Every structure is written in structure tokens, then in C-alpha cells.
Amino acid sequence: MGHTFDAPGSRTSDPELHDAPRPGAEQRSVAEAPGAGHHPRKDIQALRALAVGLVVVYHFWPTLLPGGYVGVDVFFVISGFLITGALVRRPPTGLRGLGDFWARRVLRLAPAVAVTLLVSLLTIIWVLPLVEWRSGAEHALTSMLYVENWRLISDATDYLRADGTPSPFQHFWSLSVEEQFYLGWPLLIGLVAILSVRLRAPFRSSLGVCIAAVTLASFAYSLLISWSQPSLAYFSTPARIWELGLGGVLAIWGSQVRRPSRTAAAVMPWSAVAAMFAAALLLDDGSVFPGWNALLPTLGAALFILAGDPDGRLSLRGVTHAGPVQLVGNISYAIYLWHWPMLLLLPPVLGLDESTWLKLLLLPLVVALSWVSTRFVEDRFRAAPGSRNVGRRGLVVLLVTTGLVVSLCLAMLAWVDREAEESGQRLAQLSSTTLEPTCLGAGALDEELSCPDTDELITTPEFIRTDIPSSIVDGQCLNWPPFGDLVSCEVGETESPTKRIGLYGNSHAGHWQPALEAIAEEHGWQVDTFVMGMCQPIIDSDRSPGVLPDNYAQCDRLGGEILDQLTSGDYDLVVMSTMDHHPTEPDAYVDTIERLTGAGVPVLTVRDTPAPLDPEVDTSLCLSRNPDDWDACGGTPAEWIRQDPLYDAAKAMGDPMVTTADLNEHLCREEQCDPVIGGVIVYADPNHMSATLNRTLAPYLEPHVVRALRSGH
Structure with a gap:
């Protein structure tokens, strides 16, 4: 302690x-x-x-x-x-x-x-x-x-x-x-x-x-x-x-x-x-x-x-x-x-x-x-x-x-809430309801859009503190120790969906919920979240140094329940992502992926995203203290993009039912990972993308999701 x-x-x-x-x-x-x-x-x-x-x-x-x-x-x-x-x-x-x-x-x-x-x-x-x-x-x-x-x-x-x-x-x-x-x-x-x-x-x-x-x-x-x-x-x-x-x-x-x-x-x-x-x-x-x-x-x-x-x-x-x-x-x-x-x-x-x-x-x-x-x-x-x-x-x-x-x-x-509300109103006026990329957020790094540079914050530090996907909030859609009954949330078209997609992993899978939700709403699909805090999506949790020993049994029980649901025949695709920067061998994830593909469920693995991962580097706080020097709150790809054994395992499998997506080019330039992209603050904390920024990645994630769904046929 x-x-x-x-x-x-x-x-x-x-x-x-x-x-x-x-x-x-x-x-x-x-x-x-x-x-x-x-x-x-x-x-x-x-x-x-x-x-x-x-x-x-x-x-x-x-x-x-x-x-x-x-x-x-x-x-x-x-x-x-x-x-x-x-x-x-x-x-x-x-x-x-x-x-x-x-x-x-x-x-x-x-x-x-x-x-x-x-x-x-x-x-x-x-x-x-x-x-x-x-x-x-x-x-x-x-x-x-x-x-x-x-x-x-x-x-x-x-x-x-x-x-x-x-x-x-x-x-x-x-x-x-x-x-x-x-x-x-x-x-x-x-x-x-x-x-x-x-x-x-x-x-x-x-x-x-x-x-x-x-x-x-x-x-x-x-x-x-x-x-x-x-x-x-x-x-x-x-x-x-x-x-x-x-x-x-x-x-x-x-x-x-x-x-x-x-x-x-x-x-x-x-x-x-x-x-x-x-x-x-x-x-x-x-x-x-x-x-x-x-x-x-x-x-x-x-x-x-x-x-x-x-x-x-x-x-x-x-x-x-x-x-x-x-x-x-x-x-x-x-x-x-x-x-x-x-x-x-x-x-x-x-x-x-x-x-x-x-x-x-x-x-x-x-x-x-x-x-x-x-x-x-x-x-x-x-x-x-x-x-x-x-x-x-x-x-x-x-x-x-x-x-x-x-x-x-x-x-x-009340003062802080008013400022955050004003930021939300400005964002609502600029946000697109389609999956067409815009210069708001991640699209600003898209060379085809030729977006002008901006020094205006559309999402303010006050707003970004609350700009968090529900899938990584304990008490909403996140499973957090000590684990009780499995918590899962449904987003997108939940009445009569034409496809069902499962989102599985730890909180770095959970922060992809906004992008997947936007894609699902566009196509009439449903997304179910299965997000586990302090666990990796590994069948035997003790194989990962990223899982604390006290959580082995709990992670294995919860992961087993999730896999039972995902392989029940009701899912057309499982999107997986995780943060695992410990020296876990990629083959530790193979059994989980094969359990899904063996049940006829295709898998899309999304590479882990860059992040400061330093409690001392709070992006919203840093930007508040350095309003004229955003670069002081950024990092380099070498510092912020780390290993991803789940992604490596998926790429090495060579299974047509297993596809991968790496969208980090939309989060980092060649030599710089910016804290603000297209007027949108990238990180809600030192670890997770803000919901707004992630939603602007939907146009770039959609082709990978569509391709992964086709691999199951």
C-alpha cells in the first residue's frame, strides 16, 4: 500500500x-x-x-x-x-x-x-x-x-x-x-x-x-x-x-x-x-x-x-x-x-x-x-x-x-460544469453524424483532408475530464475487482440489429466503444462490451505478468464467462484490444483467439494506442498549465507506442478469420504524438483516449470492421 x-x-x-x-x-x-x-x-x-x-x-x-x-x-x-x-x-x-x-x-x-x-x-x-x-x-x-x-x-x-x-x-x-x-x-x-x-x-x-x-x-x-x-x-x-x-x-x-x-x-x-x-x-x-x-x-x-x-x-x-x-x-x-x-x-x-x-x-x-x-x-x-x-x-x-x-x-x-457544458455545445455543433472523416479530431492528421493547423481547443480540459466512455467507468460498464456478476452494456442498434459485435479486453479495449458505437449506429449493428479491469483476455491468467497473482482465479472465472457468451453462436465478430506492456509472450493469447475462431467467430485485434502512461503527465492539467505550449504535453512515438503481444499474436497466426488494425498513424505523426489533434484533447487521463477523440477514429476503424465481418463468411 x-x-x-x-x-x-x-x-x-x-x-x-x-x-x-x-x-x-x-x-x-x-x-x-x-x-x-x-x-x-x-x-x-x-x-x-x-x-x-x-x-x-x-x-x-x-x-x-x-x-x-x-x-x-x-x-x-x-x-x-x-x-x-x-x-x-x-x-x-x-x-x-x-x-x-x-x-x-x-x-x-x-x-x-x-x-x-x-x-x-x-x-x-x-x-x-x-x-x-x-x-x-x-x-x-x-x-x-x-x-x-x-x-x-x-x-x-x-x-x-x-x-x-x-x-x-x-x-x-x-x-x-x-x-x-x-x-x-x-x-x-x-x-x-x-x-x-x-x-x-x-x-x-x-x-x-x-x-x-x-x-x-x-x-x-x-x-x-x-x-x-x-x-x-x-x-x-x-x-x-x-x-x-x-x-x-x-x-x-x-x-x-x-x-x-x-x-x-x-x-x-x-x-x-x-x-x-x-x-x-x-x-x-x-x-x-x-x-x-x-x-x-x-x-x-x-x-x-x-x-x-x-x-x-x-x-x-x-x-x-x-x-x-x-x-x-x-x-x-x-x-x-x-x-x-x-x-x-x-x-x-x-x-x-x-x-x-x-x-x-x-x-x-x-x-x-x-x-x-x-x-x-x-x-x-x-x-x-x-x-x-x-x-x-x-x-x-x-x-x-x-x-x-x-x-x-x-x-x-457549478462554474466548472458551465464551462464544460459550453465546450460540449461547441462540440455538438461541429461533430458529424456520418462516418465521413472531418478535420475535427483524428481527421486533422489525414493528409487527404489537408486540414489547416488550429490553436483552438474545441474540447476544454474541464470537459475532457468527463469525456470518458462508459465501458471503462466502474459502476457502469466496467468489470472491476472484486468481481461480482458479469457486467456488459449494449450500444448501437439494440432493438433489431443485423449484426452483433462483442468488444473484449481490458480498459484499452473499452476506450474503443465510442468509435464502434458510431459504426454500429450507421450500419444498424449492436455492440456488447465485455471489459475487464486488472485482467488480460488470456485463458490462463497466470501466464501474463500483467495480471496480479491475487486476481488469477477471478480473471479466469470472469474470462471464462465472457468466452462462453461470445462463443454461444450469437456474435458475428469479436473486436479485441488490450494494454499489456509487461513481458507477456504473444502465444499466451493464441488459445483465447482460437477459442473464438473455433466457434466460428471472426476476431479483429486493434493495436494498443499510444499514451503517456505516467501519473505525473495529466494531459488536461498539463494543457491548462501550458496553454501556449501544447508540445510540452506531448511525447514521441518511441516513448508512447509500446509493445502489444495480443496484436503480435494475431498477426503471426495467419488465420483468415483473424484480422488486425493499427490506427496509430492517426494518433501520432512521424516524430510527435500530440496531446491535441484537430482541436480535440486526445487523452482523458494519462492512460485512455477521450471519448470524443476516439469517436473521430470511427471512419478509419470502419473498413477494418467490415473486412473482419466478411472474413467469417
């Missing part, structure tokens, strides 16, 4: 949450050492400073702390410990108690979040091209509603978004996890408190058992999916609750731990810090996480809290109580909120590229802005202990802050 865009979050709490749980009559424990009781614990503030430092260094200089993302795990443990302790002291057993708890969370957190989002959104409007507004607005919206973690899960499993550029707000995922925790945790504790009274059971012990059970169940779930579904494991609340629950267990049972000797107590914080730093140094973006690996930072954080800020000659107090450390701990929530947007947005504001010197300049700016945010936003809205009308104030603040952010996001999305 890569963590390059994962921005672990932090949390600073209300004054009453700085304290450890109120001690009972038990033997004095490590967790109740000096600094506990009802006074702010400086050791916990220092732990916050350490955690946010890990996160910031990881984001600014990831090679220094490749596992610095574990700072989020440290924050989860802190939050679980403090919140559980506060709720145990005053369990919410009614609507008033729940409402006051949630209102305090709103007053504590929402104003700072809203200010960060609003300032960042206004900066996006000011300095970034329109094509980046949609992503910014959508992520800001889910961040304000505290569901950003689920948005990132969706993006990670969305074939078209998995390699997207990082959002200035994606670090809000961890805040979303914590807010969801804050929503459910008081309900659990309140329910246990009520049942304890009715059943005459000891509240603290009953709650400890309940929290321990939830923690173990969440940890087991995390272990189960960390290897098979890493994005879900990393971002989902059920897979992360155990880390907050670990802090809760410590808050309940920590008082049972007897205080060790002074020397042993002094060693505990050192060991804890060593464990957290070891995790930050030994883990990296390729580590399976959270899973077992998350035990190192979380247990380290728990041990640090359990130590209870011991004093003595070996104590860490000289560091943890130092003014600068306490300052960073006190403003850690604001540092977390601001550091990522500033890292992404300030360089374009200044017109500079990211560099070590710029990042060194950013660090004091982040600290200064975070202090201002804490002093004049967080502290102004924070509810004082014992204050009245907390619920009413919290509701007003929630409505105002959420309303402001949501309104700005919706306004930005």
Missing part, C-alpha cells in the same frame, strides 16, 4: 481532555504519575508534537522518514485515551449529554476546519486552472462533512482516479475517521453506563471488557484486509477503530498497572520514543499497513502515555517540557490542518517550484499560521468547562461553518 498521498491527522482536545481519567481507589499507577489528575499533561502535548513532526517531515522530505505516516496512529491512540477518559468521568446517558459532547467537538474542531478549507479554496480559485477546481471542491466538501476517508477509498478503487494528483484536502481522511469515532463512541459508552445501572454491574469493568472486544474485533478486521484490500484497510473507519480503542483500553485499565521503580519508569518513555521512531524509519510506502506493522507505533504511543511523565535523572522531561516542544504540541491540530495545503498551494502562489529551500521557508510559516489559527479561531470558539447553552452554540457553529464551505464548493462545481 503506497502512502504517498496519505496525510495522517492530528487532534488537540478541550482542556478537560488533556487529563488522564480520574483515579479511583486502586494502587497508584504509571498512568497516574505527575501530570495526571486534572492538570494538562505536558507529556501528552509532547507526544502530539512528536506525532505531528513525523507527519510534517514525511510530507516535506519523505526520504528522511519513509514511514512518518505513522504519526496518524500515534494521534489515534492519544484521542482514544483522552476521549474515553473524559466520557468515563461523565458518561452521556441521555440526549442532553450526547448533544453537549458533540457540540463541544463541533466548537473545538469545525471553525478551524472551515477556515482552512475556505482559505485553501479561495487560493485554488486564485492560482490554479479551472480544471483543478472540481477535485478541490469535491475533496473540500467531503472533508467538511467528515467522510473524506471514504472518498479516498472510492478514488483508490476507481480505475480512472487511482493515479490522480494529490488533493490539498486528502489529509482530512484521518480527521474523518476520528469524527466518525466521536459520533459512535459516546453512544457505546452511554449504553454501557445505562445497562450497568440496570443490571447492577460495575460500569468501569463492563466498559473495559466492551471496549477491549471492539478493539480486538477491529484489529482482526484490519489484519484480514490489510493484504487483500490495502486502500480499504488504510482509510476505513472499522479497520482503524482498534487504534483509538487501544487508547480507550489504556484509559480504562491503565490504572491497574502498578508503578515500577523510578529507573524502570524513566526508561519507559525512551523505549516508547524508540519504537515510534523505528516505525517511522523502517516502514515505507510499500509496507503492508496498518496490519501488524501498526502495532509498533501504537504500542509505543500507549507505552509513552502509560509512563505518566516520570521525573528523575533519566527523565525525558528536559525535552518534553521544553517551551518549543510544548508550543508545537499546543498547536499540533492547526499544524496538521495547514501544512499540507501550504505545501501544495503556496509554491504556485509564489510562482516557484518545490525545493528544499522553499520547504525550509514554509516550516516557520506553517508554525506561525498555526499559532494564529489556534489563538484567534480555535480558542475563540472553544467551549469553556461548565459553560451553558453549549448545544445551541454548537448547532449554530455547525450550520454556519458547514454552510459556508458547502456553498463555496457548490459554486465552484
Whole structure:
């Protein structure tokens, strides 16, 4: 699981949450050492400073702390410990108690979040091209509603978004996890408190058992999916609750731990810090996480809290109580909120590229802005202990802050939609309803048309982001792991077609749907899509290095179902294409082709198309940033046209029922593959052709389809 865009979050709490749980009559424990009781614990503030430092260094200089993302795990443990302790002291057993708890969370957190989002959104409007507004607005919206973690899960499993550029707000995922925790945790504790009274059971012990059970169940779930579904494991609340629950267990049972000797107590914080730093140094973006690996930072954080800020000659107090450390701990929530947007947005504001010197300049700016945010936003809205009308104030603040952010996001999305709609209207006026080639799109490279050069974009970057064939969109016509029932879509003449054509392959077959649909509508044919993400059209998937081992069985099952349908006698032609740039031998595809031709179905293989295939080369974004230099967003045929073992296999077979088509001359000139052809942006992402550009290839694909249909007779 890569963590390059994962921005672990932090949390600073209300004054009453700085304290450890109120001690009972038990033997004095490590967790109740000096600094506990009802006074702010400086050791916990220092732990916050350490955690946010890990996160910031990881984001600014990831090679220094490749596992610095574990700072989020440290924050989860802190939050679980403090919140559980506060709720145990005053369990919410009614609507008033729940409402006051949630209102305090709103007053504590929402104003700072809203200010960060609003300032960042206004900066996006000011300095970034329109094509980046949609992503910014959508992520800001889910961040304000505290569901950003689920948005990132969706993006990670969305074939078209998995390699997207990082959002200035994606670090809000961890805040979303914590807010969801804050929503459910008081309900659990309140329910246990009520049942304890009715059943005459000891509240603290009953709650400890309940929290321990939830923690173990969440940890087991995390272990189960960390290897098979890493994005879900990393971002989902059920897979992360155990880390907050670990802090809760410590808050309940920590008082049972007897205080060790002074020397042993002094060693505990050192060991804890060593464990957290070891995790930050030994883990990296390729580590399976959270899973077992998350035990190192979380247990380290728990041990640090359990130590209870011991004093003595070996104590860490000289560091943890130092003014600068306490300052960073006190403003850690604001540092977390601001550091990522500033890292992404300030360089374009200044017109500079990211560099070590710029990042060194950013660090004091982040600290200064975070202090201002804490002093004049967080502290102004924070509810004082014992204050009245907390619920009413919290509701007003929630409505105002959420309303402001949501309104700005919706306004930005409406602006982008309007621009995209205008581009679509211009395109509709210029598009041809016949299969005659025109100078729009691919026809501009047709020497017979003698098209003039154009510097006008008919399809704008805003429009092209939505100009995607349905056959490669998960949830529409794309089969995507984990595979369920076979998904297939029918296009063209579906009422009484004279021919039926199957489109089979991975997403690079799917992006040919618009051209085939135009051909089918002209001739009265039907096209059925059979597009598989993460699979190759190979009968034995383990023969292709392009298929992940975990998908072998699923790909073989789904491919078998597709071939059963295609060979059922109802298809006049199968069009195949795929992207396979791994060292797959061409003969791996022969069995699939022969399975089709053996059933009397002719096969047309279309050579894979050129593409940047680089997540850093987003054509629409590049064109927005280089409106006067389109060549900066292009490439060469040698770079963008890669091997195609399926096409090679078809050409080598010599079977009259197997034909081939190579249309790359309509996408690349002799020495250049352009990002814009005939006013149409070629790529909807770094991988796939836009639907509009592909549709303009229909006149050049049609002769190959007609010839392939004749080969079956």
C-alpha cells in the first residue's frame, strides 16, 4: 500500500481532555504519575508534537522518514485515551449529554476546519486552472462533512482516479475517521453506563471488557484486509477503530498497572520514543499497513502515555517540557490542518517550484499560521468547562461553518460544469453524424483532408475530464475487482440489429466503444462490451505478468464467462484490444483467439494506442498549465507506442478469420504524438483516449470492421 498521498491527522482536545481519567481507589499507577489528575499533561502535548513532526517531515522530505505516516496512529491512540477518559468521568446517558459532547467537538474542531478549507479554496480559485477546481471542491466538501476517508477509498478503487494528483484536502481522511469515532463512541459508552445501572454491574469493568472486544474485533478486521484490500484497510473507519480503542483500553485499565521503580519508569518513555521512531524509519510506502506493522507505533504511543511523565535523572522531561516542544504540541491540530495545503498551494502562489529551500521557508510559516489559527479561531470558539447553552452554540457553529464551505464548493462545481457544458455545445455543433472523416479530431492528421493547423481547443480540459466512455467507468460498464456478476452494456442498434459485435479486453479495449458505437449506429449493428479491469483476455491468467497473482482465479472465472457468451453462436465478430506492456509472450493469447475462431467467430485485434502512461503527465492539467505550449504535453512515438503481444499474436497466426488494425498513424505523426489533434484533447487521463477523440477514429476503424465481418463468411 503506497502512502504517498496519505496525510495522517492530528487532534488537540478541550482542556478537560488533556487529563488522564480520574483515579479511583486502586494502587497508584504509571498512568497516574505527575501530570495526571486534572492538570494538562505536558507529556501528552509532547507526544502530539512528536506525532505531528513525523507527519510534517514525511510530507516535506519523505526520504528522511519513509514511514512518518505513522504519526496518524500515534494521534489515534492519544484521542482514544483522552476521549474515553473524559466520557468515563461523565458518561452521556441521555440526549442532553450526547448533544453537549458533540457540540463541544463541533466548537473545538469545525471553525478551524472551515477556515482552512475556505482559505485553501479561495487560493485554488486564485492560482490554479479551472480544471483543478472540481477535485478541490469535491475533496473540500467531503472533508467538511467528515467522510473524506471514504472518498479516498472510492478514488483508490476507481480505475480512472487511482493515479490522480494529490488533493490539498486528502489529509482530512484521518480527521474523518476520528469524527466518525466521536459520533459512535459516546453512544457505546452511554449504553454501557445505562445497562450497568440496570443490571447492577460495575460500569468501569463492563466498559473495559466492551471496549477491549471492539478493539480486538477491529484489529482482526484490519489484519484480514490489510493484504487483500490495502486502500480499504488504510482509510476505513472499522479497520482503524482498534487504534483509538487501544487508547480507550489504556484509559480504562491503565490504572491497574502498578508503578515500577523510578529507573524502570524513566526508561519507559525512551523505549516508547524508540519504537515510534523505528516505525517511522523502517516502514515505507510499500509496507503492508496498518496490519501488524501498526502495532509498533501504537504500542509505543500507549507505552509513552502509560509512563505518566516520570521525573528523575533519566527523565525525558528536559525535552518534553521544553517551551518549543510544548508550543508545537499546543498547536499540533492547526499544524496538521495547514501544512499540507501550504505545501501544495503556496509554491504556485509564489510562482516557484518545490525545493528544499522553499520547504525550509514554509516550516516557520506553517508554525506561525498555526499559532494564529489556534489563538484567534480555535480558542475563540472553544467551549469553556461548565459553560451553558453549549448545544445551541454548537448547532449554530455547525450550520454556519458547514454552510459556508458547502456553498463555496457548490459554486465552484457549478462554474466548472458551465464551462464544460459550453465546450460540449461547441462540440455538438461541429461533430458529424456520418462516418465521413472531418478535420475535427483524428481527421486533422489525414493528409487527404489537408486540414489547416488550429490553436483552438474545441474540447476544454474541464470537459475532457468527463469525456470518458462508459465501458471503462466502474459502476457502469466496467468489470472491476472484486468481481461480482458479469457486467456488459449494449450500444448501437439494440432493438433489431443485423449484426452483433462483442468488444473484449481490458480498459484499452473499452476506450474503443465510442468509435464502434458510431459504426454500429450507421450500419444498424449492436455492440456488447465485455471489459475487464486488472485482467488480460488470456485463458490462463497466470501466464501474463500483467495480471496480479491475487486476481488469477477471478480473471479466469470472469474470462471464462465472457468466452462462453461470445462463443454461444450469437456474435458475428469479436473486436479485441488490450494494454499489456509487461513481458507477456504473444502465444499466451493464441488459445483465447482460437477459442473464438473455433466457434466460428471472426476476431479483429486493434493495436494498443499510444499514451503517456505516467501519473505525473495529466494531459488536461498539463494543457491548462501550458496553454501556449501544447508540445510540452506531448511525447514521441518511441516513448508512447509500446509493445502489444495480443496484436503480435494475431498477426503471426495467419488465420483468415483473424484480422488486425493499427490506427496509430492517426494518433501520432512521424516524430510527435500530440496531446491535441484537430482541436480535440486526445487523452482523458494519462492512460485512455477521450471519448470524443476516439469517436473521430470511427471512419478509419470502419473498413477494418467490415473486412473482419466478411472474413467469417
